[in-house]
Amino acid sequence: MAKTLYDKLFDSHVVTEENGTALIYIDRHLVHEVTSPQAFEGLRLAGRKPWRISSIVATADHNTPTNGWDKGLSGIADPVARLQIETLSDNIREFGAKAYFPFMDSRQGIVHVVGPEQGATLPGMTVVCGDSHTSTHGAFGALAHGIGTSEVEHVMATQCLVQKKSKTMQVVVNGILGKGVTAKDVALAIIGKTGTAGGNGYAIEFAGSVIRNMSMEGRMTLCNMAIEAGARAGIIAVDDTTINYVKGRPFSPKADQWEAAVAYWNTLHSDEGAAFDATVTLNAEDIQPQVTWGTSPEMVVGIDGKVPSLEMAKNEVQRGDWERAYAYMGLTPNTLISDIQIDKVFIGSCTNSRIEDLRAAAAIAKGKHIAPNVKLALVVPGSGLVKAQAEQEGLDKIFTEAGFEWREPGCSMCLAMNADRLASGERCASTSNRNFEGRQGQGGRTHLVSPEMAAAAAVAGHFVDVRDLS
């Protein structure tokens, strides 16, 4: 019978199954400082050890500061944050890991940037992490999803996860993306269509010519946002783009295993005629650069659009949501998106902090300067290696000459656990993934955009259509 990629990945990891509840084996466990301390404590209290230390790759990212690194750990002003970062180091020292990139290591960074960069994420793997954006790793034809801390402990202790099979949704995007339209815009356009609950209960497979033509970094951006459509996992079939990206990375299979690995990876696609429980189709030509206007990623329109009016709401519940969003965002219905002025810009996060993102933003910022009304424009590379690469290419200079701040790697203002945050009422063009109330700081107002659009907004002081810039 023709199988979907999801079926292949799931079925090949089933240890045992009873009445539809399966125990699936986990190949890679990514660990960070925020969702792991209670799990390690649980192991300690029960006298348990990790089942397979070589599956664990850890780094500190959520809490780490993006400046003041010359002062080391003591530069972390918040003692609670410092304790959490130190606790991760203590736990890894006590329990072990295949690799650990602690605060300020040259390879430290956002766990979803570091994993693929190191070749720690491979096609065909099951990947988990106590972080919802673990869906990112599905870009490699891996079954990857976020888990809670109890499950982090469960995976550490047993190398397995209790799972029921998800339904499958195929999202097909065909055609050719216009100039200035990126993977981020595709992701937001999909969420605009499905809603943030549209993918609940599903694993989404992204397919179509747009995805086939997308780079691995673009695919990671797309799968990263699958969770914002409600799907725990987003996956993309393996092709030469995948294999070429993986080749030669530190933890990738070496010469003697490479051929066998590639032969297996080439089977990781949905079979011809495989049935999906749902299918969503988009045409590339219909997708414009996207800007969110509200407090959920589904509250999104094209750059030439307006804040929608209440008559367009589909029901009473949505009307209520929109009314609250107008008030929180300080916007009135029918405001042109291009009329919205911004106070801050954030270029970074596990969605958009890789080298291609930084190159694209730098290309817009080059030779220009941020607008006088923009108080702060942050560029936060996804990892130490991304930062080094960008500096080698001179991107840091382009940004700093344009008035942006060039920071150290980490999650930063995507969730504002460290000192990088919005003040109440401040409005931000952000390349991150969530525009929830308070996400980037209490009272802060987030508009999600692509790196190009964020850089263009920084220069103009308000949202502009990146396609209009030459």
Add this chain to the structure above:
Amino acid sequence: MQAFTQLNGLVAPLDRANVDTDAIIPKQFLKSIKRSGFGPNAFDEWRYLDQGEPGMDNSKRPINPDFVLNQSRYQGASVLLTRENFGCGSSREHAPWALEDYGFKVIIAPSFADIFFNNCFKNGMLPIVLKADVVDGLFNQVSVTEGYKLNIDLSAQTITTPAGEVHPFEVDAFRKHCLLNGLDDIGLTMQQQDKIKAFELKHQQAQPWLFN
């Protein structure tokens, strides 16, 4: 884990869709390395008028009188009634920890975000999916009836209203079994360790590069 069998609990209505885990427990409280004590900061940004930080004496903070859970009639509620896609966003288990610590044992909604839904069961909480029109009806009844309680029976898989109306609900058999008996998942899985070892060996032979 604490078992859950039956509850006759006061219902608090939170009439919003897409309540995300950032709203349930804002990020500044995730710096804790403990799994308890999050209750006073559940819904922190809606619940208080000032900006909350870890270590504050929450009893001295200004309360937002407009936030529904602050109304005196909902004090002591153990059932949260809410709208679709509850718990979307981050996988932080701090969200169910905060709700549980606040006193909620049951959450009723037309739909839940997957990771949050799963996390509830790991903490002795029961998330219940009911059809949107049934949830609408419950919202109406709660708003007009002070002290409105629902009786939730996990074993029978029923919710009974004060008027005696019975709404059946679905729950996965394995999760139900674990909740009813307060079973620790890890302990159960460890009983399968021979199977895990056998799988691992076969898996390693097939894809040795995964075990480098």
